[in-house]
Amino acid sequence: MIKIVEPIFSEEEKEAVIEIIESHQITRGRWTKTFQEEFARFVGVGHCYTVCSGTTALFIALRALGVDKGDRVVVPAMSFMATIDSVYLACGEPVVVDVDEFFTMDLNQLEDAVKRFRPKVVMPVHLYGGMADMEGLMFLAEKYGFYVVEDAAQAHGAELKGKRAGAWGHIGAFSFYASKNVPMGEGGALTTDDPDIAKKIESWIDFGDHPAFNVRITEFQAAIGTIQLRKLKERNERRREIASRYTSAFSEDFTTPLEREDSLHVYHLYTLMHPERDRLIEELKGSGIDARVYYNYLLHELRNSEHLPTPNAERFRKEVFSIPVHPYLKEEEVELIIGALLRAVSSGKII
Structure with missing residues (x-):
């Protein structure tokens, strides 16, 4: 895995x-x-x-x-x-x-x-x-x-x-x-x-x-x-390198993460969005790739607290999921993740 x-x-x-x-x-x-x-x-x-x-x-x-x-x-x-x-x-x-x-x-x-x-x-x-x-x-x-x-x-x-x-x-x-x-x-x-x-x-x-x-x-x-x-600077650069490759590969089929102008994103997690999120996660796990949802809850639901309307968060939490982006990934593992996710999304398309 x-x-x-x-x-x-x-x-x-x-x-x-x-x-x-x-x-x-x-x-x-x-x-x-x-x-x-x-x-x-x-x-x-x-x-x-x-x-x-x-x-x-x-x-x-x-x-x-x-x-x-x-x-x-x-x-x-x-x-x-x-x-x-x-x-x-x-x-x-x-x-x-x-x-x-x-x-x-x-x-x-x-x-x-x-x-x-x-x-x-x-x-x-x-x-x-x-x-x-x-x-x-x-x-x-x-x-x-x-x-x-x-x-x-x-x-x-x-x-x-x-x-x-x-x-x-x-x-x-x-x-x-x-x-x-x-x-x-x-x-x-x-x-x-x-x-x-x-x-x-x-x-x-x-x-x-x-x-x-x-x-x-x-x-x-x-x-x-x-x-x-x-070692953080070097490892964050590796995270960003992997994230760039993911975004190039997945931008047509997924909502990929955005980077704010004049910012440096360090990709603690690489988080995509797709309406068939749950199916994709199961297919990735079947291919030996860990994928998880961060997070499937909203904070005001956990503690029943005061809140304003949260339409964006309500939509996002139904579609977000994260794939491995840590700096210790080998090149062949990055390619395996890209290939497996593209195959998974392709298998759900109606031809």
Whole structure:
């Protein structure tokens, strides 16, 4: 089976893990400090704080910005459930809006939601590795006075107008789960360029002024993450190369992913749309190719929350599916995936 994702680790990661074991410094050591410094530089911000998961990063981001009981937080309809769960965990009240043709937050509808609900925070999601319209969103943030938390769990290295995901909003939140472009196994991080917000984030990570959590990562995670981060640019380029070949092959028969102008899409997932999605997935699996739906639910359906009409998301979720695009795919595997999917779609056509 050609897997949808397959993190690969080298001798370099193995040697780092052994070094940590022999040092007896398995937490809060040099690797954690190194990762935080290197990731902050990579994103282009002054501060980075590692935590145990992407969900935790989102929760702490909301708390650091003062979200509490009754505060509204706007999220897009399409995302992993952690996006909306973090709002409830922070005692906020989510408001769900539709997505645009890039699978990211619809800014026209967002402005309507902001006028109606007056949110404290808006949480755009850079879904599948493509950036939301952060330039337009930050304009609205300045106009209406809300905070912005970027859910960048799927967007390590993604860019818009030369500025990376996690550097646009007041806070960026990342995940380093095993499937991500920078995998640690588990882990997350918060990024910010605001020193005052940085201090508030620290207060939720270090025990002190109010009840906090122990959300630290281990030195093992930090070492693996540091080494993986140093390989990220090359691996994102490989993802983009594979995605380009897919788009050339599939553009006549499928709705292929769009790239926002002056952006760099990092293809955490390569997501197509087709009305016969379910049949195609079964045929691909029969050919030994993993294909999955991200996601077959909308966030307001999961938690029965306040929402505006979501016609785009409702249509997309019936047709979206993702195929392997990870950087460890061999050339023959890429060709096999292209051939199998073209045969599958052809077999369903009426002649």
